[in-house]
Amino acid sequence: MQTQSTIAPSFCAPKTETVEIGPGFSVAGIPIRFERNEEIFGEGEPADYVYQVKSGAVRTMRFSSDGRRQILAFHLAGDVFGLELGGEHAFSAEAVSKAEVVAVRRSQLEKAASVDLNAANALLQLMRQSLALAREHALLLARKGAGERVAVFLLQIGRRLVSGGEIDLPMSRADIGDFLGLTIESVSRAFSEMEHNHSIALPSSRHVIMRDRRALLQLEAA
Amino acid sequence: MQTQSTIAPSFCAPKTETVEIGPGFSVAGIPIRFERNEEIFGEGEPADYVYQVKSGAVRTMRFSSDGRRQILAFHLAGDVFGLELGGEHAFSAEAVSKAEVVAVRRSQLEKAASVDLNAANALLQLMRQSLALAREHALLLARKGAGERVAVFLLQIGRRLVSGGEIDLPMSRADIGDFLGLTIESVSRAFSEMEHNHSIALPSSRHVIMRDRRALLQLEAA
DNA sequence: CGGGCGATTGATTGCCTTCAAACGTGGTGG
DNA sequence: CCACCACGTTTGAAGGCAATCAATCGCCCG
Numbered sequence: 313m314q315t316q317s318t319i320a321p322s323f324c325a326p327k328t329e330t331v332e333i334g335p336g337f338s339v340a341g342i343p344i345r346f347e348r349n350e351e352i353f354g355e356g357e358p359a360d361y362v363y364q365v366k367s368g369a370v371r372t373m374r375f376s377s378d379g380r381r382q383i384l385a386f387h388l389a390g391d392v393f394g395l396e397l398g399g400e401h402a403f404s405a406e407a408v409s410k411a412e413v414v415a416v417r418r419s420q421l422e423k424a425a426s427v428d429l430n431a432a433n434a435l436l437q438l439m440r441q442s443l444a445l446a447r448e449h450a451l452l453l454a455r456k457g458a459g460e461r462v463a464v465f466l467l468q469i470g471r472r473l474v475s476g477g478e479i480d481l482p483m484s485r486a487d488i489g490d491f492l493g494l495t496i497e498s499v500s501r502a503f504s505e506m507e508h509n510h511s512i513a514l515p516s517s518r519h520v521i522m523r524d525r526r527a528l529l530q531l532e533a534a
Numbered sequence: 535m536q537t538q539s540t541i542a543p544s545f546c547a548p549k550t551e552t553v554e555i556g557p558g559f560s561v562a563g564i565p566i567r568f569e570r571n572e573e574i575f576g577e578g579e580p581a582d583y584v585y586q587v588k589s590g591a592v593r594t595m596r597f598s599s600d601g602r603r604q605i606l607a608f609h610l611a612g613d614v615f616g617l618e619l620g621g622e623h624a625f626s627a628e629a630v631s632k633a634e635v636v637a638v639r640r641s642q643l644e645k646a647a648s649v650d651l652n653a654a655n656a657l658l659q660l661m662r663q664s665l666a667l668a669r670e671h672a673l674l675l676a677r678k679g680a681g682e683r684v685a686v687f688l689l690q691i692g693r694r695l696v697s698g699g700e701i702d703l704p705m706s707r708a709d710i711g712d713f714l715g716l717t718i719e720s721v722s723r724a725f726s727e728m729e730h731n732h733s734i735a736l737p738s739s740r741h742v743i744m745r746d747r748r749a750l751l752q753l754e755a756a
Numbered sequence: 757c758g759g760g761c762g763a764t765t766g767a768t769t770g771c772c773t774t775c776a777a778a779c780g781t782g783g784t785g786g
Numbered sequence: 787c788c789a790c791c792a793c794g795t796t797t798g799a800a801g802g803c804a805a806t807c808a809a810t811c812g813c814c815c816g
Binding site: 757758759760761762763764765766767768769770771772773774775776777778779781782783784785786 | 799802816
């Protein structure tokens with residue numbers, strides 16, 4: 313149930329790619345590639361596009377008044393980001409690793425939503441998810457200690473990126489710290505302690521093997 | 535532009551009251567009164583209604599796994615809450631003070647949104663605001679110290695409740711602490727320090743007079 | 757006047773940050 | 787092919803800030 317007819321057949325020049333926003337709601341968008349740390353959009357820029365990650369990882373972030381960076385979320389393959397419905401972006405987005413994203417004109421989405429009930433519901437559903445995530449994150453930041461935060465992070469990212477209990481983290485310790493409201497050192501110490509606990513193994517700093525998922529879940533619940 | 539015809543004339547039993555969800559979008563709802571600390575709805579209950587505060591104050595809150603309470607937001611006159619579009623409430627709501635709220639059937643809102651473009655936009659706008667607030671709050675919790683948090687809180691609530699630079703707080707120190715991710719004692723110390731700085735005056739613990747708004751704004755920016 | 761609850765204040769503890777240094781790995785140029 | 791440098795990470799030591807523990811205060815209401 314495509315809201316916009318695919319004018320160009322798929323064998324044409326790779327100018328458009330299909331984006332599935334929600335069940336029964338797809339639109340065409342422009343694929344773009346970004347290098348590591350490349351900016352996708354900046355805070356305050358007009359928000360003309362909405363994006364979906366095809367491969368790689370993206371971070372959305374803001375800066376607090378004292379200049380410290382806060383990462384709002386990491387977006388992996390399939391995630392939609394840049395959907396705030398305002399005139400301009402309230403945060404910026406960068407590629408964490410080499411990444412492919414598809415950009416969809418916001419006006420196109422809005423048009424679709426005003427016609428198609430499925431479309432409107434899909435957008436609301438996305439907003440709802442973002443809101444739930446943001447609140448969960450606020451709870452984490454308000455109430456949990458360093459070890460618990462990192463455990464939650466690993467379990468979250470693990471749900472998305474695991475293959476056989478092994479995770480290849482696309483992001484640095486600095487990224488993790490700015491996401492969890494911790495310093496690089498605190499993140500590193502949390503990793504080290506988990507390694508000593510045999511909760512995880514760390515063949516390299518970006519490669520995590522989950523050895524004792526139960527221990528992590530226990531930490532999460534603390 | 536009422537989506538539901540007001541069946542009962544206004545001089546009848548006070549069974550319905552108009553709720554303005556957004557510009558050009560109003561529906562009828564049932565007015566209810568709640569006493570201080572009375573539960574409006576609980577976490578996990580079916581979310582059949584959306585509410586608007588008519589008078590008084592409401593808190594929405596969750597409990598973290600270790601049993602600590604986290605207040606997501608305070609809702610004052612005019613605010614809409616309980617809008618998460620899920621099958622059941624992801625948090626609970628209680629009256630902070632004696633409060634009047636109007637309850638609107640969710641099904642009614644959804645019906646309205648599927649017909650009226652204004653309605654759908656109003657709902658999206660509300661979601662967007664909630665999301666922006668939640669993110670702002672996460673930033674606060676992740677990056678700010680105790681004094682800054684309380685300053686931000688006073689400025690926020692001040693924007694809503696001031697009359698001539700004076701605020702009558704409807705909520706206790708415990709509420710403020712659970713909102714800001716601090717203990718009662720830390721909140722109290724922050725208030726005391728502001729009083730010593732002559733940023734504020736505290737004729738009584740719930741009555742705040744803003745003496746030096748600039749000092750508070752400076753703290754906020756720290 | 758007495759009881760109870762919320763708020764304040766003080767003393768101490770504990771955790772995270774800060775400051776500092778060493779480690780390891782990947783990439784470059786000799 | 788190896789030496790060297792740069793950057794991200796780890797580890798250690800010290801300090802700071804909020805939490806915790808504890809006692810007192812003040813107010814409202816009986």
